[in-house]
Amino acid sequence: MSIVDRAETAFESRxxxxxxxxNVLALFGLIGVLAGSxxxxxxxxxxxxxxxxxxxxxxxxxxxxxxxxxxxxxxxLHYALSILGAMVGGAGSVRQILLHIEPGDxxxxxxVFGLHLYTWALVTFAxxxxxxxxxxxxxxxxxxxxxxxxxxxxxxxxxxLVAIAWVxxxxxxxxxxxxxxxxxxxxxxxxxxxxxxxxxxGVLMTLAVGAAAVVIAAIADRRLPSGEAAGS
Amino acid sequence: xxxxxxxxxxxxxGIFFRKKWVPVLAIVSMIWTLVLLxxxxxxxxxxxx
Numbered sequence: 001m002s003i004v005d006r007a008e009t010a011f012e013s014r015x016x017x018x019x020x021x022x023n024v025l026a027l028f029g030l031i032g033v034l035a036g037s038x039x040x041x042x043x044x045x046x047x048x049x050x051x052x053x054x055x056x057x058x059x060x061x062x063x064x065x066x067x068x069x070x071x072x073x074x075x076x077l078h079y080a081l082s083i084l085g086a087m088v089g090g091a092g093s094v095r096q097i098l099l100h101i102e103p104g105d106x107x108x109x110x111x112v113f114g115l116h117l118y119t120w121a122l123v124t125f126a127x128x129x130x131x132x133x134x135x136x137x138x139x140x141x142x143x144x145x146x147x148x149x150x151x152x153x154x155x156x157x158x159x160x161l162v163a164i165a166w167v168x169x170x171x172x173x174x175x176x177x178x179x180x181x182x183x184x185x186x187x188x189x190x191x192x193x194x195x196x197x198x199x200x201x202g203v204l205m206t207l208a209v210g211a212a213a214v215v216i217a218a219i220a221d222r223r224l225p226s227g228e229a230a231g232s
Numbered sequence: 233x234x235x236x237x238x239x240x241x242x243x244x245x246g247i248f249f250r251k252k253w254v255p256v257l258a259i260v261s262m263i264w265t266l267v268l269l270x271x272x273x274x275x276x277x278x279x280x281x
Contacts, residue, residue: 050272053233057265060240081258088262175237
């Protein structure tokens with residue numbers, strides 16, 4: 001391999017590592033949103049409405065793209081899935097905004113920094129669509145034949161595993177918590193509030209989920225092969 | 233609405249086990265989410281798509 005080829009390979013590997021970090025950060029952004037909604041549900045005691053659950057489904061759909069990029073390798077298909085997921089979640093947000101668009105309507109649930117959660121959700125979905133579009137403009141990470149972080153031991157793999165485990169635990173919590181609220185059918189339009197764990201209880205629950213994600217990631221990291229990381 | 237999240241759990245399991253059907257099931261999950269959204273649209277508001 002000539003020195004020019006080597007330099008080019010190293011540069012492409014660096015671009016791949018940057019793209020992977022962007023995907024990890026996107027997952028942590030989604031974790032923040034999901035953790036906020038779980039804090040409201042279990043800490044404050046506000047049960048999610050059906051449209052809130054549709055938006056949570058959209059958030060989870062967005063996470064599919066970055067998780068597949070990290071575990072399977074960078075592919076345009078994965079970003080396309082995230083874009084479609086954001087559009088589905090966005091439909092739920094737009095619907096809920098329209099329900100409360102009339103002047104004088106106080107909206108549903110608490111406002112955070114002046115906007116209701118469904119409006120913030122729409123902002124998140126719009127950012128996700130724009131972010132995926134920008135990542136699709138950047139073709140280099142798709143050209144290096146990436147097979148994912150699973151075979152490459154390192155800090156990036158560990159952090160990626162923490163993010164993936166965290167999103168998965170959040171998905172399980174969201175899914176299981178639907179059963180007592182709605183049973184197997186549709187959820188009530190205006191669900192009754194439950195007695196929450198309180199502010200500190202909600203924060204502790206979020207931290208416990210994060211700690212569980214770190215433990216699962218550490219176990220997975222030990223079991224996965226210890227190949228050389230890209231760009232090293 | 234539990235079915236929506238069961239589908240997503242299946243999608244995640246498919247990702248972890250590298251199953252080829254993951255993109256198809258992810259799209260099915262999204263369509264099912266839209267179906268549930270449509271079923272919930274019972275209020276006669278403007279732009280009731």
